Amino acid sequence: MRFFPLALRFIPTLIEEIEKITNAQKARGADFESGKLLQRIKAVVPIIIPLVVSSFRRAAELADA
Numbered sequence: 001m002r003f004f005p006l007a008l009r010f011i012p013t014l015i016e017e018i019e020k021i022t023n024a025q026k027a028r029g030a031d032f033e034s035g036k037l038l039q040r041i042k043a044v045v046p047i048i049i050p051l052v053v054s055s056f057r058r059a060a061e062l063a064d065a
Contacts, residue, residue, distance in 0.1 A: 010058070017054055021047050 022032070025046050032043050 010055075013058070014051070014055065017051055018047065021050050 026032075030043055030046060032040060034040075035043070
């Protein structure tokens, strides 16, 4: 339970990261609004993978500190 406040601290950081990744993907031509449900889910994968990678990187930096 002592990690819960630390996890809450990173929510705004994750939201910023999602916005940056989404804007970068849109600049590359990604379309998140149109298509069937399965196509929209597949379009979110290029957001989730960099988000997970950056989250692990941030966690490793925090662990080193």
